[in-house]
Amino acid sequence: MSDIRAEFARQDGHAEASFGDYVQLLKPRVMSLVVFTALVGLLVAPSGLHPVEALASIIFIALGAGASGALNMWWDADIDRQMRRTAARPVPAGRVEPREALGLGLGLSLISVPMLGLAANWMAAGLLAFTIFFYAVIYTMWLKRWTPHNIVIGGAAGAFPPMIGWVVATGHVGIEAVLMFAVIFMWTPPHFWALALFMKDDYSKARVPMLTVTHGRRATRMQILLYTLALAPVALVAGFTSIGGPIYLAVALALNAVFVIGALRLWRRGEEAAQLDGYHAEKRFFRFSLAYLFGHFAAFLVEATPWAAALRAQFAFWGA
C-alpha cells in the first residue's frame, strides 16, 4: 500500500487522527461521571423500564455528553492551546481539525437527542438537548470567557445527567431528581476552584476569568469553604427523601464532615504554605471531591437495593 499523503503528512508534521483522538474529543473521563450519575438517577427511580431501554438511554445520554465535550473542544481550542493541562488535546495538538470536532459534536447531538426521545421519552430528550446547549453555548461560548461565576452557573450542565436518568425512568422531574441535581451543582465550584488553586498559571495565561485570577486566591479559598458549607445540608436533606435512608445518611455525614474539614484547612492556609508543600492539601481536597461525589451516588444506589429497603423499614421515618 502506498499513499502520497503519507509523505505530505510527514513533511508538514500534521499527523492524521487515530480513532483514539476522536474518543478523546468526547472527554471520556467526564463521560464516565455522566454515565455513572445518570445510571444512578435511572436505577433509584421507581419504574419498570425494560433493561434494553435503560441501557440504550444511558448510551444516548453518554453520547450527548460526548457531543457537548466535542463542541467544547472545538470552541475552546485557542484556550486549550495555552494551558498545560489541555495543550495535548486533539484539536490544539493539531491531530484533529477544528471543523471535524464541530462536525462530530453536532452529529452526535443530532443522533443522541432524538434517539433518547425514541428510547425513553421526549421530556428526557428535551433535557438532554438543553444540557448540550447549556454546556456548549451558555457555558463554553459565553460564561467561561466572561465571568468568574462561570463554574458556578456552568456547573448546571454537569448536574443534569442524574435528573435525565430519573426522567428516563419516570417521565417527570421529582424532588429526588432536583436534589441529585443540587448535590452536583453545589459540589462543582469547590471541586474546580481547588483545581484552579494548584493549576495556578494555566487560567491566567489563557485569560480565563477564573475566580483565582479575578478575585485572588484568598477569596477563592473563602468561596470554596462557603460552597462546601452550603453543599452539606443539600446532600443531607437528600437522605430524608425516597432515595435516601440510614446508609446514605451515614455515608453523607462522614463525607461531608471530611469535605468541610478539608475546606477549612484550605481556607486557613496561606499561599506561602501551599507553595512550600507543592499544593499538597489542595490536590488532596480535589481528589477527595471526586470520592465525595462517587460516595454519595454509590450510597443512593445501595439504598435502592432490597436489603437496604428492609433496613429502612426498621426506622420509623423511612419505614412509614
Place this chain on the structure above:
Amino acid sequence: MMGLTHEHELHRRRFGRNLGVALVLGAFIVLIFALTIAKVSGGGVIEAFDHTYRPALDPAVNPALRGEE
C-alpha cells in the same frame, strides 16, 4: 528486507480508525435492533388482526367493550 509496498504509520492509523468506526456502527445497529425488540414486545404478546371473527373483540358479544362490566 523492504517490500514492494510501503506500510506507513498513517495507514495503520487509518485502518484503526476505520475499524473503530465499523465497530461503533455495528454496535449501533445491534442496539437499535435490541431496542426495537424490547419496544415491540414491551406490551406483551402481539396479536395481529388475522381477518377471522373473534367474539372477544365483538362489542355485541363482549359487554366490557360496550362499557358495561
